[in-house]
Amino acid sequence: MRNLGMKVFAVIVALSMVSVLAYAAATAPDKVTLAAKNGAVTLDHKKHSTMTGVTCKTCHHTMTGATPDKKCSECHTAQADGKKLALKDAMHKTCKECHVKLKKGPSTKCAECHKK
Ligand code: HEC
Ligand code: HEC
Ligand code: HEC
Ligand code: HEC
Known part of the structure; x- marks a missing residue:
């Protein structure tokens, strides 16, 4: 019983x-942790998604519905044809360009994103 x-x-x-x-x-997750050899990167996904002027498509640029249908890593594979940005470059471009533009958030100091 x-x-x-x-x-x-x-x-x-x-x-x-x-x-x-x-x-x-x-x-949408509150936080996203992305593995990297030189230290994992934690994105405060909630904070970033609710910033003024930011939409989901700011980062999930191919998204059409309410949620992304693919992860960045599924498309941004480093391919021999060189057409698609490698994951690292796609992320760095997305993250750092906005930080530089707004003069907020880490861009040059690697360890502010990559935590060992
Ligand atoms: C704004 C945050 C941010 C900053 C600043 C940053 N990175 Fe990154 N980096 C990332 C993200 C996000 C990834 C992608 C991780 C993933 O998708 O798994 C990444 C990936 C990488 C990778 C690939 C790691 C792997 O395992 O393939 C390397 C190498 C790297 N970064 C080096 C650097 C160096 C060197 C600096 C400083 C000059 C730097 N990063 C600054 C966010 C950042
Ligand atoms: C600042 C950039 C950024 C913004 C803005 C953003 N996201 Fe994300 N989101 C990411 C990253 C980076 C990941 C982790 C990598 C991946 O899964 O592609 C992620 C992951 C996700 C995941 C988990 C995917 C999975 O399969 O685990 C969902 C769901 C999601 N985001 C939905 C949203 C929605 C909905 C919005 C708008 C309200 C949004 N995101 C805004 C960057 C962002
Ligand atoms: C469905 C496939 C797909 C997904 C998912 C995707 N991308 Fe892309 N991305 C592309 C393609 C295709 C291009 C244009 C071709 C290239 O890579 O040069 C591109 C281009 C880019 C560029 C360059 C834009 C420019 O102005 O040069 C960045 C940065 C980028 N993606 C970041 C991301 C990030 C960050 C994510 C996840 C949050 C993501 N992508 C998800 C397919 C995708
Ligand atoms: C649309 C602009 C924008 C994009 C895209 C963006 N950020 Fe940010 N980020 C900001 C701003 C603004 C701040 C400062 C927030 C504050 O001071 O409260 C910030 C702060 C941060 C911080 C410092 C800690 C925190 O949460 O305040 C980290 C780490 C960070 N971002 C990581 C990332 C990563 C990783 C990506 C790419 C996946 C990314 N950001 C993409 C605007 C952006």
């Missing part, structure tokens, strides 16, 4: 985890 109760409980926990994951995939 007790065993069955535990099994039912485990199934309920598993089901609710599935729905949490599905929800997380469709909702």
Whole structure:
């Protein structure tokens, strides 16, 4: 009896985890941590998404619906044809150009973004 109760409980926990994951995939995250050899970069996604004059498309420039259909890394692969910017360059361009333009946020000091 007790065993069955535990099994039912485990199934309920598993089901609710599935729905949490599905929800997380469709909702803009508060923070995003991007792995990098020279130290992971944490983007305060919520703060950046709610800045005046910024839309989702400022960064997710190919987005058409309410959420991005692809991650930057899915398109920005360093390809031999040289047509698509490598991920690192796509990110640096997006992030640093705005910081330089607004004179706010890190641009020249690597360690202000890359934390070991
Ligand atoms: C505004 C924040 C920011 C600043 C400042 C910055 N970076 Fe980055 N950097 C990133 C992001 C974001 C990525 C992409 C990480 C990812 O998508 O996994 C990245 C990626 C990289 C990568 C690729 C790492 C890998 O594992 O492929 C290197 C190398 C790098 N940066 C070096 C530098 C250096 C050197 C500086 C200083 C001259 C610098 N970065 C300054 C945000 C920054
Ligand atoms: C300052 C740049 C920036 C802005 C503005 C921005 N995002 Fe993002 N967002 C990112 C980066 C970088 C990532 C992580 C890399 C990736 O998943 O492509 C990300 C990740 C996400 C993810 C998770 C993707 C996944 O599969 O894990 C969602 C969902 C998302 N953003 C939605 C939004 C929505 C909706 C808006 C507008 C309200 C928005 N973003 C605004 C940069 C931004
Ligand atoms: C559906 C595919 C796709 C996705 C997803 C995507 N990009 Fe791009 N991106 C492209 C293509 C195609 C170009 C133009 C060709 C090239 O790379 O030179 C481009 C160009 C760029 C450029 C150069 C723009 C210019 O003015 O030269 C930047 C910067 C950039 N992307 C950043 C990002 C970032 C950051 C993300 C994620 C938040 C992202 N991209 C997501 C396909 C994509
Ligand atoms: C549209 C302009 C814009 C873009 C694009 C942008 N930022 Fe920022 N960022 C800002 C501003 C403005 C601040 C200063 C916020 C403050 O002082 O409260 C900032 C601050 C930061 C900080 C300092 C800590 C914090 O959250 O205040 C980090 C780290 C950072 N940005 C990382 C990134 C990364 C990584 C990207 C690219 C994926 C990015 N930013 C893209 C405008 C931008």
